[in-house]
Amino acid sequence: MRLDDMSEFAEDPWFDDDAGRLVRPYTVSNGRTQPTAKMDLLSMVMTTGQVSHRRLDIDHAQALSLCHQPISVAEVAAHMRLPATVTKILLSDLVDVGAVATRAPSPTADPTDTPLLETLLDGLQRRL
Amino acid sequence: MAYNDVSNQFPAAIKLIIAGGFGVGKTTFVGSVSEIEPMSTEEVLTEASIGHDDLAGVGDKTTTTVAMDFGRITVDAHHVLYLFGAPGQDRFWFMWDELTNGALGAVVLADTRRLADCFSAVDFFERRNIAFIVAVNEFDGSYHYEADEVRTALDLKPHVPIVPCDARVSHSATTVLIDLVKHLLSAQP
Numbered sequence: 511m512r513l514d515d516m517s518e519f520a521e522d523p524w525f526d527d528d529a530g531r532l533v534r535p536y537t538v539s540n541g542r543t544q545p546t547a548k549m550d551l552l553s554m555v556m557t558t559g560q561v562s563h564r565r566l567d568i569d570h571a572q573a574l575s576l577c578h579q580p581i582s583v584a585e586v587a588a589h590m591r592l593p594a595t596v597t598k599i600l601l602s603d604l605v606d607v608g609a610v611a612t613r614a615p616s617p618t619a620d621p622t623d624t625p626l627l628e629t630l631l632d633g634l635q636r637r638l
Numbered sequence: 639m640a641y642n643d644v645s646n647q648f649p650a651a652i653k654l655i656i657a658g659g660f661g662v663g664k665t666t667f668v669g670s671v672s673e674i675e676p677m678s679t680e681e682v683l684t685e686a687s688i689g690h691d692d693l694a695g696v697g698d699k700t701t702t703t704v705a706m707d708f709g710r711i712t713v714d715a716h717h718v719l720y721l722f723g724a725p726g727q728d729r730f731w732f733m734w735d736e737l738t739n740g741a742l743g744a745v746v747l748a749d750t751r752r753l754a755d756c757f758s759a760v761d762f763f764e765r766r767n768i769a770f771i772v773a774v775n776e777f778d779g780s781y782h783y784e785a786d787e788v789r790t791a792l793d794l795k796p797h798v799p800i801v802p803c804d805a806r807v808s809h810s811a812t813t814v815l816i817d818l819v820k821h822l823l824s825a826q827p
Contacts, residue, residue: 550739551706551722552651552720556648580647580649582710584679584708584720585677585710588678589677593681594679594681595681619652619740619741619742621743621769621825624823624826626652627742627819627823627826629714630652630713630719630742631816631823632714633711633714634816634819635816637671637711
């Protein structure tokens with residue numbers, strides 16, 4: 511599906527502090543429940559700068575505006591107050607139109623990766 | 639698909655899990671060490687996916703919304719650490735496989751007033767061979783137990799470290815994470 515086709519479905523993501531999001535989450539994804547790009551909560555996304563937010567509906571534009579720096583899918587979901595699955599669909603739409611680049615989900619972390627563990631240890635010790 | 643052209647600009651995400659019973663202080667712990675305000679994201683899950691990857695033929699699926707708290711620590715220019723608080727209630731067990739997938743290790747937070755609340759987390763990590771340490775969150779008014787007593791009560795293997803912690807204090811919670819990484823390093827061949 512092209513983003514242009516979806517604009518008619520776009521609505522303001524009204525948010526009420528008491529009632530929560532006033533648009534049902536899967537309205538944002540136009541009823542879709544499966545992202546086209548494989549993403550997990552810790553997939554990183556970043557804008558490519560190739561697509562103007564003016565070409566996007568408000569939800570996609572809002573998602574894109576969060577991606578100026580590398581950011582995880584989980585963080586975008588939290589900022590947009592959307593379920594992770596819906597966020598993955600929005601972001602994979604943005605990947606499909608070239609607005610966002612993603613790092614494919616990292617391979618399963620290797621607990622025997624000693625250099626990685628040492629990097630992590632150094633980084634944590636600097637915070638004490 | 640624009641996968642590779644800017645991918646070298648992306649930091650690698652590292653995941654650690656903060657587990658433990660309901661109300662033991664997981665969110666407090668994540669908040670103490672995170673450089674951002676702890677965030678929450680929801681995942682909508684089908685209960686029918688419990689223990690199954692194959693969703694074909696799912697008929698009577700019901701959905702559950704699970705909120706996951708998480709925080710972030712920038713390790714260096716190329717690595718970002720994410721801490722995920724695992725929902726403690728037993729009814730969310732079905733999502734632990736997804737949550738722990740790709741995690742380097744875990745901290746099991748224990749409250750000595752309710753040690754039994756972390757039995758299921760300890761069981762889970764032992765069965766999945768996910769390395770973990772136990773951090774005893776010492777609330778005001780909590781009973782003080784020696785590490786050996788906690789080890790006996792939780793039936794922990796001798797190599798699993800037990801450390802004290804005050805989840806409210808950044809220095810203390812960070813030290814727990816350091817203890818976990820040292821434990822992971824000590825297990826290296």
